Amino acid sequence: MHYGYGYFEEDRLKKSGDLKLWRRIMIYVAPRWLEVSGAIILALVITGCSLALPDLIRRAIDDFIVNSQLDSAARLAGVSDLALIFLVLLVTGFAAHFLQVIILEWTGQQIMHRMRQDLFSHMLSLETAFFNRNPVGKLVTRLTNDIQNMHEMFTSVIVTLFNDMVRIAGILVILCLMNWRLALLMMLLIPVIIFNTVLFSRLARLAFREIRTQLARINAFLQEALSGISVIQLFARERDTLRRFGELNESFLQRCFYQIKIFGLFMPMLELLSAVAVALIIWYGGGQIIRERMSMGELVAFLTYMRLFFQPLRDLSQKYSIVQSSLASAERIFQLLDTVGNLPVAAEPKRAAAIRGGIEFDRVTFGYGKAQPVVKELTFRAEPGETVAIVGATGAGKTTIINLLERFYDPDRGRIRLDGIDLQDLAPEDLRQQIGLVMQDVYIFPATFRENIVMDRAISAQRLNEIIAAAQLSGFIRNLPAGLETRIGEGGQDLSAGQRQLLAMARVLSRDSRILVLDEATSSVDTETEMLIEKALAATMANRTSIIIAHRLSTIRRADRIIVMDRGRIVEEGDHEALMAENGVYHRLISLQNGKNGGG
Secondary structure (H helix, E strand, O other), rough: OOOOOOOOHHHHOOOOOHHHHHHHHHHHHHHHHHHHHHHHHHHHHHHHHHHHHHHHHHHOOOOHHOOOOOHHHHHHHHHHHHHHHHHHHHHHHHHHHHHHHHHHHHHEEEEEEEEHHHHHHHHHHOOOHHHHOOOHHHHHHHHHHHHHHHHHHHHHHHHHHHHHEEEEEEEHHHHHHHOHHHHHHHHHHHHHHHHHHHHHHHHHHHHHHHHHHHHHHHHHHHHHHHHHHHHHOOOOHHHHHHHHHHHHHHHHHHHHHHHHHHHHHHHHHHHHHHHHHHHHHHHHHHHHHHHHOHHHHHHHHHHHHHHHHHHHHHHHHHHHHHHHHHHHHOOOOOOOOOOOOOOOOOOOOOOOOOOOOOOEEEOOOOEEEEEEEOEOOOEEEEEOOOEEEEEEEEOOOOOHHHHHHHHOOOOOEEEEEOOEHHHHHHHHHHHHHHHHOOOOOOOOEEEEHHHHHOOOOOOOHHHHHHHHHHHEEEEEEEOOOOHHEEEEOOEEOOOHHHHHHHHHHHHHHOOOEEEEEOOOOOOOOOOHOOOOOOHHHHHHHHOOOEEOOOHHHHHHHHEEEEEEOOEEEEEEOOOOHHHHHHHHHHHHHHHHHHHHHHOO
C-alpha cells in the first residue's frame, strides 16, 4: 500500500495562469456556442427586468403616491398600471430565468460528458508505469469530484457572472443618470470592494487547491485500505490504519476550516460596505430631500438599486467559491490530460502480415528505477511454436521479462524483436492482439460468461463450444443457472481460482493469439481442478510460442527449454534432465519445491 503521501503530481503543480485555464475551458464551451448565446440573451432579459423594477417604484412614489396635484382616482389608476407592469416584468424575468436554467444544465451536462470521455480515453492510452505511480483513488477523484466541480461552474457561474457584470454596470449608469453626485459618492467604495474581492479570490484559490489535493489523498488511501482490508485485519493493522486515516482526515478538516475563515472575513466585509453605502445614501439623500433637491422616489430607488448592486457581490462570494474550486479541479484535469505516455509509438508502425511467434531478447537491460536494473544484458530466443519456461527465485526478473514482452515498458538498453521486427516499430494494438495472457490474478469483467470469453469478438456458436470444451469448462458452464448467459464478476456468480484460470485460457483460445504468456496457476487448487488445468494448458499451448513463468514441475517438464534466472541474469539454460544433471541453481530450486510438496 502507498502509505506515504508524497506521490501526487498535484503536490508539484505550479500555479496555472487563470487566462490559460479559461482558454482551455472555452475549447469545451465553443461547440455549444449557440446554447451559451441563448443563455446570455436570457441573462440580458433577466437583468433588464430586474433593473426596471426600482425605476417603477420611483415613478409610483413621485408621480402618484406623493403627488397631491392629481385626484385620488388618477393616482390610484396610475399606481395600478405601474403595478401591472411590475407584475409583467416579474413573470417575464421568471420565465427567462427558468429557460436559462434548463439551457445551462443541458449544456453543462453535454460539456462534462465530453470532458469525462476525453479524460477516460486519455487515461486508457497511458502506459502501466503511470498507473503504478498514481493511486486509483486519485484518478477516480479526477473523473468524479473534479468533473462535477467543473459542471457546477458551467451551470452556475459562466453566464450568471456575465449577468452580474451587466447588472452592476447598468446600475452604475442608472445611478449616474439619476443623481451623479450621490453616484460618485457610491463609487468611492468600489476600489475597496475590488481590493477585497481580488484578495479573497487569491486566498480562496490556494485554499481550494489544498482541499482538492487532500481529498484526492483521502480517496486514494480509502481505495487502497478497503481493497486490502483482509491483509490489514490479518496482521492486526487496524489501529495503525485508523491513525493514518485520522491524520489525513484531520488535515482535510483544517484545510476546510481555513477556507471557512476566508469566507468568514469576506462576507462580513461586504455586509459592512453595504451598510456604509446605505448610511451614505440616507445621510446625503436625506439632506437633498430636506433641501428639496431630490425626491422621495429617487431616494427609495437609490436604496433599492444599492441593494441590487451588493446582491451580485454577495453572490460573487458563493460563485467565487465555485470558480476557485473549479479552477483548482481544472488544473488537475488538464494536468492529467497533458500527461504524455513514456512509450513512444512509431509514426508509421509496421504491421506484420502473419505473425509466426519468434521472440528475441537482444542484450536487454531494464530497471523500474534507472539506478537499479532488474534484468541485465538478457539475451535469448524462442522459436515459433517453442515452449520456454522461465524459473528462478523471487526477484530474479521473471515477471519483468513478461512486462517487457507485452511492451508495458521499453528496455533501457537492448532490443526485443517479434519475428525480427523491433517491438517499438510495431503498432501496440497489433502486438498485444498476438499475445494471450494468463496470469495468476485473472480479471473478471462484470458481464456474462459468454462476454468474458469472446470479449466483443464475433465467434460462431460452434467455435465457442469448441473453445469451452478445450478449456475444460463444459461441465462447469452446464451447471450455471443460465449457462453462458450467467452473469459473473461484480454482483454475479463468483469463481474459484482454478475456474478463473480456465476462463483465462478460454480467452486466449477465442483470441487465437500466436504467443501465450503464462504466469502459471496457483497451487491452491484441488486435484480434480489441477487435472482440468493441465488438459486446458495442453490445448492452449498447442501450436503457440509459449513463455511461461513456471511453478509446477509438470509444466516445467513440458517445456522445450528452461531458462533459469538469478538476479536479473540467465545462469542456466537447457531441458529438465540436463539441468538436473548439472546440480546447480535449477537442481536446488526443484529440490526445494519437492521438499515443500513432500512436507505437505
